[in-house]
Amino acid sequence: MDESLASFEAERADFQRVLDAIHKIKVATQSELRSFDWLVGLIREVGLVPIPEFEVTYEGEEDHLNASQQGVIQLPREFARYLLLAAEIKPATYLEIGCFNGATASLATAYLQRFNAAFQATTIDLWPSFIFYHEVRDLIPLRYLVGKTSYDFAGQVFDAVFIDGDHSFDWAWADYQNVGRSARLCAFHDINNAPYRDLPLAGVCGVWEMLKRQEEPGVELHEIFEHPSAEIMGIGVRVRAC
Ligand SMILES: C[S@@+](CC[C@H](N)C(=O)[O-])C[C@H]1O[C@@H](n2cnc3c(N)ncnc32)[C@H](O)[C@@H]1O
Numbered sequence: 001m002d003e004s005l006a007s008f009e010a011e012r013a014d015f016q017r018v019l020d021a022i023h024k025i026k027v028a029t030q031s032e033l034r035s036f037d038w039l040v041g042l043i044r045e046v047g048l049v050p051i052p053e054f055e056v057t058y059e060g061e062e063d064h065l066n067a068s069q070q071g072v073i074q075l076p077r078e079f080a081r082y083l084l085l086a087a088e089i090k091p092a093t094y095l096e097i098g099c100f101n102g103a104t105a106s107l108a109t110a111y112l113q114r115f116n117a118a119f120q121a122t123t124i125d126l127w128p129s130f131i132f133y134h135e136v137r138d139l140i141p142l143r144y145l146v147g148k149t150s151y152d153f154a155g156q157v158f159d160a161v162f163i164d165g166d167h168s169f170d171w172a173w174a175d176y177q178n179v180g181r182s183a184r185l186c187a188f189h190d191i192n193n194a195p196y197r198d199l200p201l202a203g204v205c206g207v208w209e210m211l212k213r214q215e216e217p218g219v220e221l222h223e224i225f226e227h228p229s230a231e232i233m234g235i236g237v238r239v240r241a242c
Pocket residue numbers: 071072073074097098099100101103104124125126127129148149150164165166171
């Protein structure tokens with residue numbers, strides 16, 4: 001078989017697990033939806049993108065690595081805890097910045113729709129890597145826009161925002177100012193990712209440290225760290241009282 005056709009088929013086979021997860025979420029019971037173990041299992045079934053240094057990043061999750069660029073770039077236990085926290089506020093609107101292959105946006109959309117029937121999500125990226133978007137478009141309320149940044153949404157208010165685009169300080173701060181600060185819930189991926197601390201102003205980790213120093217009234221900050229042995233990934237979630 002032609003090599004590029006074989007790799008496309010490997011991508012499609014891995015994306016099928018995203019579609020399967022969407023269907024499982026649609027028919028899940030309320031007790032399954034609120035179960036940490038059920039959610040972790042579901043995310044593991046979708047599988048993990050084999051990024052560079054995946055052995056260290058995904059320590060303990062090696063059995064869930066995908067063969068292609070489909071899947072999530074998350075620690076399943078962290079993303080499950082994030083989804084459980086986001087579900088508590090029952091958002092009606094959601095923006096993900098930096099969706100890559102679309103797996104995290106698809107999972108979050110299918111999941112959060114179960115807590116609010118009016119739920120509508122938007123996911124953006126600079127590059128068109130969500131190649132199977134046409135397969136989820138009619139299943140879940142997810143809009144996908146390419147070549148957009150948070151500047152295109154500045155001033156719009158979303159109930160929840162997930163920031164996972166460019167992890168430099170400048171971009172994470174811009175994303176926060178443009179759409180994160182006004183959101184009831186704003187999550188940043190990789191706030192505990194040690195290599196990002198070597199970036200100017202400590203990258204997205206530096207943004208999170210600034211938020212921690214601000215101590216705003218009515219704001220709770222949650223740190224979701226689940227790597228078993230190192231400072232890797234981590235999700236910071238700012239939640240404003242309504
Ligand atoms: C780490 S990947 C996201 C992975 C995905 N959210 C997940 O958890 O599996 C980061 C993505 O952000 C995109 N990106 C980089 N800079 C961006 C920006 N300023 N605005 C929007 N997207 C950006 C990249 O093209 C890339 O696809």
